[in-house]
Amino acid sequence: MKTLVWCSSAIPVTPSERHSGRPIGRDVHAYQAMLRNYEDIARWADAFGFDGFGSTENHFQTEGGENMPNSLLLYAKLAAQTRQIMFTPMSIVLPAHNPVRVAEDLALFTHMFPGRLGVAFARGHQTRWMQTLAQDDAIVSHHPGSDARNREIFDEYLSIVEQAWTEDSFRHQGKHHQVPYPAGGIHNWPLADWTRTYGGPDEVDVGGTVRRIGVVPKPLHKPTVFIPTSASPQTVIDAARNQRTMLITARSREKVRSIAELYRDTARAHGRDLRLGEGAGVVAKVFLGDTFDEAFDLAVQTSGYWFQTVFQAFGLNEGLRTASDDPHRRLHLDDARALTRRMYESGLLLCGTADQVQDRMKEIHAVYGGGRLDWFVWEFWAQALPGELAPDIQREQLKTYAEQIMPAFRDTAFSTSTSTSAFTDKE
Template sequence: MKFHVFMLPTIGEPQDLRRGMAGQNPEHYQRMLRQVSDIVRLADEMGYEGIGFTEHHFHIEGFECSTNPVLWNLFTAMQTKRVRVGQLGIVLPASNPIRVAEDLAMLDQMSGGRAYAGFARGYQARAVNTLAQHIHVGATRSDKSQMDAINREAFEEALDIIKLAWTRETFSYDGKFWKIPVETPWDFPATRKWGRGLGPDGRLTEIGIVPRPLQKPHPPIYFPFAFSMTTVRHGARVGGVPVLLSGDVDFCKDLFTVYQEEAARAGRSLRWGESVALGGFLSVAHDAGKAEAFAQSYRWAHEEWFTPFGFPKGLELIGDPDTISRGLETLQNALRFEEFFIWLNQGLSPHEQVLENLELFATKVMPRFR
């Protein structure tokens, strides 16, 4: 099994956040940078497969300080040698898909082919409603409303554009939200001699991004954190890996079955559990009481930040290495998944405990699943 690390990241411990406006505190931000540096270097040394960051904006409260996950990825890649770097995930309805395709292609080139791409629809209205106003798209909670449908259309269209940009030298796209290229006179001598995408009348007919990804056909694609059948079906059709934050085996089985069946209809023959990932919060210690104490700051943050958005706590792996291993083994025997994303308690707990948590899992749990 491959194990990934997922960080929000968070700018401080509960006492820091309670003081207010923690996200704008420069000293806290510098401390967070140092913490993330320690974590990514250790994860690289200990054999973790990848490190991912979320995307959220305007987090003056300090819970999720990742305005640009691609910059976090580059920050990580420049300090590591082998670990993969990715986003969990970029909010496509609030993004320019051409810029996303370019940024991720650059990341893939600069990291030596270590990038993966994670794409999300966006549920935090403060950010999505502000950043996606130009295409009249808002945040969604998969409630099958009109805005939910528009958000999904924008998401799927953006992903189509990104994949075209990655896989073709030049391309065009005529969609509901994006026209690529727009009608533009470009009778440029160098383009006629050495480029492509000009019509006989000197107008643009296609464009191409620079660079294209190092990985072929493109970096692996993930859909964090999937809860709806519609998202899982879409992932199966386009070859994306849904990441489920759930310990409900029956619920996961239903989604796994839908994914496998939809993938088969799209011409992808997958075994049970292939191309679907699981994730959850981790707190491991030699002493079960210490592991439980370590989890309290995560639970506080979840109650204060994620519960009001309607998110359940999801899968929690808390205990000593044997307890954690038994829990993972039970899940893997039932679901046969190949990748697991660890929600790390960075920032919310004392830093040395976070590093101990990461190292103990790598030395006492991971070897049992390889």
């Protein structure tokens, strides 16, 4: 099993500092401090032998929450300073981007740093920045049909990215995007003879009209494509059918098992005989300490605080429901400690000494019985911890996991690096 560190980019300040320095997200000194710390975490993860490092795309968080608008740009710097770790945007929210530009940017990175790129693609949910970037007020709104529209755009855009990677020239006439634009072609191309002689097949017709586009460069290798989900069966089915790696948020043991089974069964129905857990990963939070209470307190100060303060406002704790919760009301917990306890009990958060966490990891690695997982994604929220000792705590968390937990789950049957061979259409 490979381990990817998924790191937040929150500015680590106390609530009073956040208020007195508002808007702290635009404080250049605070952002510089966050960025230096973030880069340190990536370098530590590489030095300790972690397989991957990722970050969440977010925009406009003046309040000082997650502040990484372009992780791929930062990864170019970090890849030059590290040895082996794979960098993985977690995730690129496709409905808010031009899919052709996404395909180009990712392909270029594979040439700059061969074998060092993976990528997760997601549909997105935050209206403030998605609607602004996409210039579409229905893409994540709460009116009927919004979810279907979002999925429709996501599916179309991802198909364009994969076409751009595999085909020397292609044409796409979709509901939400056209390649080239307009779909009828670009007339009177001045270099028609040049393109017909040296360009891709059928890019320009005999009348000088551009009919197809070829994206340059072609990827040196196909990036590992991750698709995160917490519940949606259709997302799981699409990922399995298209040979994309499924990342399952560990909201409950039963849900993880059922999603992994659906992925395996769908893959088998489409000609891939997978074991349970193959082609899949689980996303969970990990906190380590000399005692369970020490680790739990760290979890409360970081993941618990952020989940209770920010994420539950978007309904992201609905997967933590128990039978005692009112089914007619959105789940809302006012106490970060109680929410942290709920995350621990569900399996979303692993907490305790190295031995205690390793025991919980054994359950996850086995996909809660009878399986063997390919990936574990550590949602590393320790960066949100304010104080001068925070970097020491972060480094020790990574070091302890790498030395005392990670070796127990290494799978020698799989390489820890992505193939750097040239990407062919058949892959």
